[in-house]
Amino acid sequence: MIVRTTEVQNNFGKYLMIAAKEEVIITRNGVEVARLQSMEEVPEATRKESVVNEMPLFYDAKPKKATYEEFLKLTRNEENRYEYIDGQIYLLASPRTGHQYAVGSLFGILFNHFQGSQYTPFTAPYDIHLKRPGHDEPCVVQPDLMVICDLDEHLDDQDYYTGIPCLVVEILSESTQGKDLVKKLDLYMECGVQEYWIVDPTERKAIIYHFQDHKIKQTSMCKPPETAHSFLFEELSVELELLFKS
Template sequence: MIVSSTEVQNNFGKYLMLAAKEEIIITRNGIEFARLQSMEGKLEPILQESIVKETAEPYHFKGRKASYEEFLELTRDDEVNRYEYIDGKIYLLASPTTRHQYAVTEMLVSFHQWFRGEKCTPFVAPFDIHLKRPNFDDPSVVQPDLMVICNLDNHLDERDYYTGVPSLVAEVLSRSTQSNDLVKKLDLYMTTGVNEYWIVNPFNKAVTIYGFKNNEVNNIKTYKHSETALSFLFEGLSVELERIFRP
């Protein structure tokens, strides 16, 4: 199947699922520049770095790969900047925009109200999450915009830092981070035990929810405009899109 990069950007989840059945050829200005395909029964995007390269600026980063120990040393005493460490590379996160924070705040309110009195607790960034891929020596360290943790008491170290895996993670797209959120983090969350991933797009006012099972995409649904996003994992958890996107 051959589709334009604009079409893939607007319907990434749809084409990720289709890639399990056939190779997706992505074009820009009529020229083939990327592929999305399934490898050995597992969905993996095969890209020239990013499907959304034409509209997404890269992460602000240190410009080199680093060991996990180097990442910890860099971030240990830095209380100003926010960093992530994904597959051996350090990223310095840019300051979020107003519409980004508006969406995060409104989602947190909805999540907090729904989970009140339940065993699970919603948290927001900055909050380091260490995720270990199978067959990787070092973990990746990310700061999801919003997450739901259901095993908090059993996964706190002696310094009161969380060491487990969230049940649900949400990322609100930014121009500087959307390529990682759509591709790298999708694969990272899928393969490290996260059960559900929400991608919140304030540019086209849509929410795509992925359900994961056995390190694969099990469910996917995109909500737009005035619809209400519904969780696969937590029956009854919902968010009205008109509330989370700034007018």
């Protein structure tokens, strides 16, 4: 699992309990700086006396990967939200006001635009399982917003969606920007998402990627008072001033 230093500081007892079961990687400004792990996983020769001697803090930039089954076991019946990308588990922090303002505003626009059509907008939390070509285990993500075009065709017997959204939106925050700009960009492109919007409330801008054949076909970047235009849906446009609180 990967978490930020501020999250660990605010919930240290919780992460000590988690570290008894799996390694917790701690990041600062997007850089991995430390890890919490059970003493059972530490060689005897490296163990030292510590105030917290059950799960000491070790500085190590190399994270330990988890299997998909381990991810499911950890997150089963959990109230917290998690993502699983290429063997790494990410705890999703509580979003700030600017983030939620952008999510709510954009969802309203998408809902009105696609109402009565075959396309269905959704907001997080909503698990999307994406499998990279040639990989056995899927990644599990919770995009901030998504547009699904084949909902009825890809619902399993437990009412979970098993397909690939045609359009995905991530609202950047300090804790997720590295993952959204790099890891998720690559994941969405490789797994068949057709369009990816990255909305940045801090910089007040939007970046739109149009994917085709698992490659970037087109991209655009705009700021208020400009209007963002979808490559995939010709009539979908968004006045960016509506997404950012003044």
